[in-house]
Amino acid sequence: MNPTSYEPASGYNFAYLDEQTKRMIRRAILKAIAIPGYQVPFASREMPMPYGWGTGGVQVTAAILGPQDVLKVIDQGSDDTTNAVSIRNFFRKTAGVAVTTRTADASIIQTRHRIPETQLSAGQVLVYQVPIPEPLRFLEPRETETRKLHALGEYGLMYVKLYEDIARNGHIATTYAYPVEVAGRYVMDPSPIPKFDNPRMHDMAALQLFGAGREKRIYAVPPHTSVRSLDFTDHPFTPQVFTEPCALCAARGVYLDEVILDDRGQRMFVCSDTDFCEERRASGHRGHLLGEAPAALSGQPAQQEAC
Amino acid sequence: MSGLHDQDEVPLLAVRGLAKYYGARRGCANVSFDLHQGEVLAIVGESGSGKSTLLNLIAAELEPDAGSVAYRLRSGETRDLFGMGEAERRLLFRTDWGFVRQDAAQGLRMGVSAGGNVGERLMMTGARCYGDIRATAGDWLERVEIDPRRIDDGPRQFSGGMRQRLQIARNLVTRPRLVLMDEPTSGLDVSVQARLLDLIRNLVADLGLAVIIVTHDLAVARLLSHRMMVMKGGAVIEEGLTDRVLDDPQHPYSQLLVSSVLAA
Numbered sequence: 001m002n003p004t005s006y007e008p009a010s011g012y013n014f015a016y017l018d019e020q021t022k023r024m025i026r027r028a029i030l031k032a033i034a035i036p037g038y039q040v041p042f043a044s045r046e047m048p049m050p051y052g053w054g055t056g057g058v059q060v061t062a063a064i065l066g067p068q069d070v071l072k073v074i075d076q077g078s079d080d081t082t083n084a085v086s087i088r089n090f091f092r093k094t095a096g097v098a099v100t101t102r103t104a105d106a107s108i109i110q111t112r113h114r115i116p117e118t119q120l121s122a123g124q125v126l127v128y129q130v131p132i133p134e135p136l137r138f139l140e141p142r143e144t145e146t147r148k149l150h151a152l153g154e155y156g157l158m159y160v161k162l163y164e165d166i167a168r169n170g171h172i173a174t175t176y177a178y179p180v181e182v183a184g185r186y187v188m189d190p191s192p193i194p195k196f197d198n199p200r201m202h203d204m205a206a207l208q209l210f211g212a213g214r215e216k217r218i219y220a221v222p223p224h225t226s227v228r229s230l231d232f233t234d235h236p237f238t239p240q241v242f243t244e245p246c247a248l249c250a251a252r253g254v255y256l257d258e259v260i261l262d263d264r265g266q267r268m269f270v271c272s273d274t275d276f277c278e279e280r281r282a283s284g285h286r287g288h289l290l291g292e293a294p295a296a297l298s299g300q301p302a303q304q305e306a307c
Numbered sequence: 308m309s310g311l312h313d314q315d316e317v318p319l320l321a322v323r324g325l326a327k328y329y330g331a332r333r334g335c336a337n338v339s340f341d342l343h344q345g346e347v348l349a350i351v352g353e354s355g356s357g358k359s360t361l362l363n364l365i366a367a368e369l370e371p372d373a374g375s376v377a378y379r380l381r382s383g384e385t386r387d388l389f390g391m392g393e394a395e396r397r398l399l400f401r402t403d404w405g406f407v408r409q410d411a412a413q414g415l416r417m418g419v420s421a422g423g424n425v426g427e428r429l430m431m432t433g434a435r436c437y438g439d440i441r442a443t444a445g446d447w448l449e450r451v452e453i454d455p456r457r458i459d460d461g462p463r464q465f466s467g468g469m470r471q472r473l474q475i476a477r478n479l480v481t482r483p484r485l486v487l488m489d490e491p492t493s494g495l496d497v498s499v500q501a502r503l504l505d506l507i508r509n510l511v512a513d514l515g516l517a518v519i520i521v522t523h524d525l526a527v528a529r530l531l532s533h534r535m536m537v538m539k540g541g542a543v544i545e546e547g548l549t550d551r552v553l554d555d556p557q558h559p560y561s562q563l564l565v566s567s568v569l570a571a
Binding site for chain 1: 393394397416418419422423426427428430431435436437438440443458459496
């Protein structure tokens with residue numbers, strides 16, 4: 001899909017939120033960028049979508065969106081799931097901005113649970129939707145206490161969780177929302193991205209913003225900031241490894257989704273980043289299942305019903 | 308018991324004129340004492356006498372209305388507890404101090420395995436090698452007479468006595484010099500109590516711990532402590548060597564307390 005712009009719906013302020021709210025959110029974002037990994041409280045608004053559907057990410061996007069921006073929205077790496085399509089349409093209607101599915105063309109990428117495979121460059125902004133921003137939440141239920149632990153940099157508790165993981169499973173079994181230490185100071189929940197994506201947050205050229213609507217928190221990782229996944233010296237952090245390549249585009253070293261093909265145990269592994277997969281196929285890469293894959297997965301109909 | 312110390316030595320803990328009021332009601336007032344390294348002090352008194360208030364003041368969990376608590380750090384420097392920053396105080400409490408609570412559920416992380424409970428302080432102070440943490444936790448479980456094979460069991464699967472012993476291991480793993488104990492044996496049946504007291508007595512002697520133990524049980528005070536303080540209505544009414552206070556109480560209330568112990 002090429003970047004195209006639309007006439008915005010009348011009766012709404014640009015990008016839905018009123019200007020005072022956007023100013024308030026921008027102030028929170030600036031503070032978050034100034035203190036990498038620190039959770040800044042903000043007066044989260046009711047959005048025309050339920051909590052858990054990305055109200056935090058949408059508010060951050062609305063606050064930073066300008067008329068010249070090109071927006072991409074993904075959900076689990078995919079551009080065409082309900083959540084991604086709805087949010088993309090929301091901003092197309094209320095802001096009239098150009099939308100795209102191509103990672104390289106986008107200036108703002110709102111995401112749920114993934115970082116795009118294509119390396120992001122300076123000037124791009126990645127906005128994460130965050131359900132629970134507090135990495136210590138399930139270990140320490142008191143908000144007063146978790147704030148104190150952050151303030152004093154006491155993160156022993158986070159290691160207790162990793163210890164329990166190893167004691168129970170023999171290895172660190174946390175595979176998503178894997179805690180990271182940002183800029184050598186704050187421990188942060190990277191939102192439920194697979195730990196596969198953790199190393200890619202480190203030293204990223206793009207700005208990373210995190211919005212949690214229900215929990216009313218915004219935090220950020222500025223460009224080229226160190227992001228380290230917590231681990232033990234004798235149980236180092238290891239991202240997931242896939243033995244086979246993508247069945248459609250033969251890509252290796254990318255995050256794959258498992259797709260069940262029938263009720264006899266047949267399955268395939270395909271790129272979770274649909275845009276990345278489509279681009280590879282367009283440039284001639286062919287996975288071993290491309291010919292026989294269901295039409296919806298091979299890419300053809302998706303191009304016809306582009307939104 | 309070897310409670311003797313050099314009189315010239317600077318005390319480990321010096322409490323002066325400590326007072327806490329809950330509105331107009333007195334929690335405790337004008338409490339002063341010294342505690343030297345390796346010394347065990349028992350605070351006895353009936354419910355509501357202010358002994359837990361006093362312990363919580365010393366642990367800086369309550370803000371005092373008057374008075375000071377000075378502690379001699381490992382470096383030899385003596386510092387006022389309430390003059391310290393919170394970060395420094397918390398670091399001190401999780402390295403050099405321990406707090407064994409009456410209710411093990413408050414002193415332990417109930418959702419975390421025994422090994423994790425014991426290892427927490429190590430991880431809090433920068434241990435980052437899983438193998439070492441686990442080995443140390445196993446050693447300490449053994450020292451408090453918990454089968455090391457139960458290292459991955461949670462406190463919920465432990466009996467009351469085991470929970471208390473686990474709490475002790477969790478506190479002693481960083482080799483503190485001062486341990487506060489709030490009724491560590493109440494709520495346990497008599498034989499378990501005896502074993503726990505025996506364990507505490509040995510650990511205190513082995514590690515040269517200074518201990519402040521709050522109890523309403525005079526037998527516990529007799530067994531463990533070198534010195535004792537009797538509290539009533541928020542004030543210390545009698546203080547002295549444990550055997551002296553128990554065998555020859557001076558204050559009428561102490562006499563009443565000692566005489567009201569049931570003989571088996």
